[in-house]
Amino acid sequence: DIQLTQSPSSLSASVGDRITITCRASRGIKEFLNWYQLRPGKGPRLLIYAASILENGVPSSFSGSGSGTDFTLTITSLQPEDFATYFCQQSYILPYTFGHGTKVEIK
Amino acid sequence: QVQLQESGPGLVKPSETLALTCNVSGVSVTRAPYSWGWFRQPPGRGLEWIASISFSGSTSYNPSLKSRVTMSVDTTKNQFSLDLRSVTATDTAVFYCTRQDYDSGGHTKMVYWGQGAQVTVSS
Numbered sequence: 001d002i003q004l005t006q007s008p009s010s011l012s013a014s015v016g017d018r019i020t021i022t023c024r025a026s027r028g029i030k031e032f033l034n035w036y037q038l039r040p041g042k043g044p045r046l047l048i049y050a051a052s053i054l055e056n057g058v059p060s061s062f063s064g065s066g067s068g069t070d071f072t073l074t075i076t077s078l079q080p081e082d083f084a085t086y087f088c089q090q091s092y093i094l095p096y097t098f099g100h101g102t103k104v105e106i107k
Numbered sequence: 108q109v110q111l112q113e114s115g116p117g118l119v120k121p122s123e124t125l126a127l128t129c130n131v132s133g134v135s136v137t138r139a140p141y142s143w144g145w146f147r148q149p150p151g152r153g154l155e156w157i158a159s160i161s162f163s164g165s166t167s168y169n170p171s172l173k174s175r176v177t178m179s180v181d182t183t184k185n186q187f188s189l190d191l192r193s194v195t196a197t198d199t200a201v202f203y204c205t206r207q208d209y210d211s212g213g214h215t216k217m218v219y220w221g222q223g224a225q226v227t228v229s230s
Contacts, residue, residue, distance in 0.1 A: 034216055036154075043111075043203055043220030044154070050214040087154055091215035095169040096156040 002026050002090050006099030012107040017078045021102045023071045023088035032092035035064055035073045038101070039084045047086075048073065078104070109133040111204050113224035119198075120230050125191040129204030129221060136180050136187055137162050142207040144217065145178065145189045147200040155200075159207060160187060194228045201225050 003026035013019050023033065031051040036044040046055045048064035051071055061076045075082055083106050088099040115127040129143070136143060144159040158178040159167045168176050177190045191198060201223040208216050 032214060034214075036217075038148075038154075041222065043205075043222050044217070045220075046216055046218050049216035050210065050212060053210075055216070055218065089154070094156075094167055095171070096215075098154040098156075100153040 001095055002029060002093065002097050004088050004090060004097055004099040006088055006102055008102060009100065010103040010105065012105050013078055014107045015078055015080060018074065018076045019078060019104065021073045021086055021088075023066075023073070023099050025069045025071075025090060028068045029090045029092035031067045032090055033064075033066065033071045034089045034091060035062075036087045036089060037082075037084045038087060044087070075104075080106075109206065109219045111206065111219055111221040113202060113204050113221040115202065115224045115226055117224075117226065119194055119226060119228050121195055121228055122193055125189075125194050125198065125226055125228075127189045127191075127202055127204075127224060127226070128186050129188070130184075130186045131206075132185070134206070135182075136185055137182055139163075140209055143180070143187045144205045144207050146203045146205060148203070148223075149197070149200040154203075157191075157202075158189065196228050199226065199228045 005024045033051045035048040038044050052064045063074050085101045085103045087101050110132045112130045119125045139162045142159050142161045145157040160178050175192045180187045203223050204221045205217040206219040
């Protein structure tokens, strides 16, 4: 299975801050990497697919980059609704696997 | 508008079978090229893919769970189901159903998700 290592596991930030989350794959996965947001009581929300393509309806404050083994999710100007947990997920090969998540908390 | 809604028992005893259903509205479960999937999130842990089924009924299972899992579709009710046999406390999790979409580049993405169903395994 492809392992995805996310960092940091948690971070504290303020409204308006810029944050970056990284995801490293245990082997090359080209651009087959998605990012999701998870809030309590809700299903995951797709933010970015194919490493850098913004899903319809997702604010442009979210962006993704990378290919191969190293990927990043950046949120510019954090909003109150952005405080949540973020996961990366590879769709290169079955079984689909996820990173362990990054919890973004209010400082 | 596509919507998915999980339903299940909430509490299951160890060694029994967990049966979950995902009711789909706004699209047929037999519509190409979509697939349908089950994922779970144990407490304090990340998400885990369990199984998927294509519009034509072809199934894929996570090897770590394959011996205990069966996924099926009921086209008459426009829903799909998951059976997880011989459960233990480690199967306690929030279970999600989802639709798997594909873009022109062959990338898989899960846009539509249910809100999740908490399942606890306990005697």
